[in-house]
Amino acid sequence: xxxxxxxxxxxxxxxxxxxxxxxxxxxxxxxxxxxxxxxxxxxxxxxxxxxxxxxxxxxxxxxxxxxxxxxxxxxxxxxxxxxxxxxxxxxxxxxxxxxxxxxxxxxxxxxxxxxxxxxxxxxxxxxxxxxxxxxxxxxxxxxxxxxxxxxxxxxxxxxxxxxxxxxxxxxxxxxxxxxxxxxxxxxxxxxxxxxxxxxxxxxxxxxxxxxxxxxxxxxxxxxxxxxxxxxxxxxxxxxxxxxxxxxxxxxxxxxxxxxxxxxxxxxxxxxxxxxxxxxxxxxxxxxxxxxxxxxxxxxxxxxxxxxxxxxxxxxxxxxxxxxxxxxxxxxxxxxxxxxxxxxxxxxxxxxxxxxxxxxxx
Amino acid sequence: xxxxxxxxxxxxxxxxxxxxxxxxxxxxxxxxxxxxxxxxxxxxxxxxxxxxxxxxxxxxxxxxxxxxxxxxxxxxxxx
Numbered sequence: 001x002x003x004x005x006x007x008x009x010x011x012x013x014x015x016x017x018x019x020x021x022x023x024x025x026x027x028x029x030x031x032x033x034x035x036x037x038x039x040x041x042x043x044x045x046x047x048x049x050x051x052x053x054x055x056x057x058x059x060x061x062x063x064x065x066x067x068x069x070x071x072x073x074x075x076x077x078x079x080x081x082x083x084x085x086x087x088x089x090x091x092x093x094x095x096x097x098x099x100x101x102x103x104x105x106x107x108x109x110x111x112x113x114x115x116x117x118x119x120x121x122x123x124x125x126x127x128x129x130x131x132x133x134x135x136x137x138x139x140x141x142x143x144x145x146x147x148x149x150x151x152x153x154x155x156x157x158x159x160x161x162x163x164x165x166x167x168x169x170x171x172x173x174x175x176x177x178x179x180x181x182x183x184x185x186x187x188x189x190x191x192x193x194x195x196x197x198x199x200x201x202x203x204x205x206x207x208x209x210x211x212x213x214x215x216x217x218x219x220x221x222x223x224x225x226x227x228x229x230x231x232x233x234x235x236x237x238x239x240x241x242x243x244x245x246x247x248x249x250x251x252x253x254x255x256x257x258x259x260x261x262x263x264x265x266x267x268x269x270x271x272x273x274x275x276x277x278x279x280x281x282x283x284x285x286x287x288x289x290x291x292x293x294x295x296x297x298x299x300x301x302x303x304x305x306x307x308x309x310x311x312x313x314x315x316x317x318x319x320x321x322x323x324x325x326x327x328x329x330x331x332x333x334x335x336x337x338x339x340x341x342x343x344x345x346x347x348x349x350x351x352x353x354x355x356x357x358x359x360x361x
Numbered sequence: 362x363x364x365x366x367x368x369x370x371x372x373x374x375x376x377x378x379x380x381x382x383x384x385x386x387x388x389x390x391x392x393x394x395x396x397x398x399x400x401x402x403x404x405x406x407x408x409x410x411x412x413x414x415x416x417x418x419x420x421x422x423x424x425x426x427x428x429x430x431x432x433x434x435x436x437x438x439x440x
Contacts, residue, residue, distance in 0.1 A: 012427065036364050063362050089407075091362060117408020119390055139407070142363035146407040149392040194365040197404065197412045227422075248418040250365070250404055256411060259393040349362060 007221035016226040017049055023233045027053045029185060030232055031321050033175060034192035035062030035349030036220055042358035044222040054229065057321035058354070060174050060274060061192055063139045064091040064347035065319060068273040070307040071167045072097030075136045077302050078165060079110040085128060087121035088136035090114040094346045098308040102136075118150040125154065125162040134163045134296050142194040144168045144285055145259035148266045151294060165296035166286055169272050171195050172203040173283035179211050183322050188214035188232040190225070193247045200255030201243045208241040219247035266291055275343055276309070276316020315342035318351050325355040332356060365404035367414055370397055380405060 006012065032038055038058045041047055047056055060066050072095050079086035079102060086102070093103040093114065106112040111131075115121050118135050125133035137147045147164065154162040171192060178184060191204055196217040207215040214235035218228035228246040235241055245251050263285070272284025292298040313335070314328035325331045325344065335341035337353055344350035368382035368389070378397060380389045382405070389405045391397050394413060402414040 034363060119408045140363055142406050145393050146409040149409060192363060194363040194406060248422055249415050250412050258395060259411060
C-alpha cells in the first residue's frame with residue numbers, strides 16, 4: 001500500500017512523541033473505542049512510550065466481545081436445526097455462550113461454517129437450495145453494509161433460503177453510555193477509523209457539544225494514533241472540544257452515504273444487549289418487518305434456557321475501561337487465549353487477548 | 362473485526378472487482394461504492410469495498426505531520 005511506510009516511520013513517531021511530552025502537564029485518560037486500535041497500540045508499544053500523565057484505555061469496540069451470551073445461545077439453537085447451515089465470521093466460533101460455543105456445537109454435529117464475507121454465505125444458499133443458510137451477523141457499522149448489500153442480492157435473486165440472524169450494533173450509542181458511566185472518567189475518544197468510513201463524523205457531535213470532550217477519528221498506523229492523541233491533547237489545552245478527523249485518507253465528514261442507504265433499506269434501529277455492559281437503547285440493528293422472511297428471529301421459533309454469565313469474569317468492566325485485564329482475577333490463570341473464559345480473551349482484538357499477547361502492564 | 366484492507370483495483374466485472382491485496386488477487390463486491398476505476402486504491406471489509414483511498418489526503422496528512430515534527434527540530438535547535 002502506498003505511503004504506509006511513512007505512517008510507520010520511527011523518526012516521525014518520535015517527533016510526535018516529543019510534541020506530546022511537551023503538550024500538557026495534566027493527567028489525561030483517552031479511550032480507544034475500536035479493537036483494531038487496541039491491537040495497533042499494543043503492537044507498536046505506544047502505551048509504554050507515552051508520558052506518564054497520558055493514558056490510553058480500551059473500550060467496547062470488539063463486536064465479538066460485546067455479543068451477548070444469550071445471542072450466542074440463540075445462534076447455537078439455530079445451528080442445531082437439521083436443515084440449517086449456520087455461517088459466521090471465524091472469531092465468533094469460540095465465544096462462550098451460557099453452556100456451549102458454536103465450535104463445540106459444530107463438534108457435536110451442527111453444520112456451522114466460517115466465512116470471510118457474508119457473500120460466501122449467499123453462495124452456500126445458492127449451492128444448497130434444500131437447506132436454510134443462516135448468516136449470524138455480528139459487527140458494527142463497518143460490517144452491516146456488507147450484510148445489507150448481500151441481502152439485497154438475495155432479494156434480487158428471490159433466494160428464499162438465505163436468512164440473517166442480526167446482532168449488529170452501532171457505536172455512538174455505546175460511547176454515550178460510557179460517558180454516562182460515573183465510574184469511568186474519560187477525557188476524550190479515539191474514534192474508530194473504519195466505522196467512521198461509513199458513518200462520517202456527525203454521529204459523534206454530541207461528544208464535543210454535550211459533554212465538551214474531544215473526539216478524533218484515527219487511522220491505524222503508529223503515526224496516526226500518535227497524531228490523533230496529540231490532536232486530543234491540543235483540543236483540551238486550547239479548550240476547544242471538537243470532532244476532528246486525523247484519518248482523512250479513509251474518512252470524510254459525510255462517510256459513505258450509499259452504504260448507509262443500503263443499511264437503512266433493510267435494517268432499523270433496536271435496543272441491543274452489550275455483553276457485560278447493559279441493554280443500550282437504540283444501539284442495535286434488526287431487520288425491518290417487511291423483510292421478516294429473511295429474519296432468523298421470525299423464521300424460527302427459538303427458545304433458549306435462562307442465560308448464565310460466567311462467574312468471576314470481568315469482561316463487562318474491561319469493555320468499559322473500568323478495569324484493565326490484569327485486574328480480573330481469572331486473567332492468565334483460568335482464562336487464556338487457548339482456553340478463554342470471557343469473550344475479551346477469545347477475539348484477537350479483545351483487550352484481554354491483546355494484554356496477554358503483547359504485555360501484562 | 363472492523364479491519365479494512367487496502368488494495369489496488371486491477372479489474373472490474375459488473376458489481377465485482379479484482380483487487381490486489383499484498384500480492385494476492387481477491388474478488389471484492391463494489392455494491393457500496395460508486396465510480397471505482399482500475400488503478401484506484403480501495404479499502405475492503407468483509408468482501409465489500411467501503412471506501413476509495415484519497416491519496417491526496419494521505420500525502421497532506423504526512424505533510425502536516427512532517428511540518429509539526431520539523432518545528433520541534435527547529436525549536437530544540439534554538440535551545
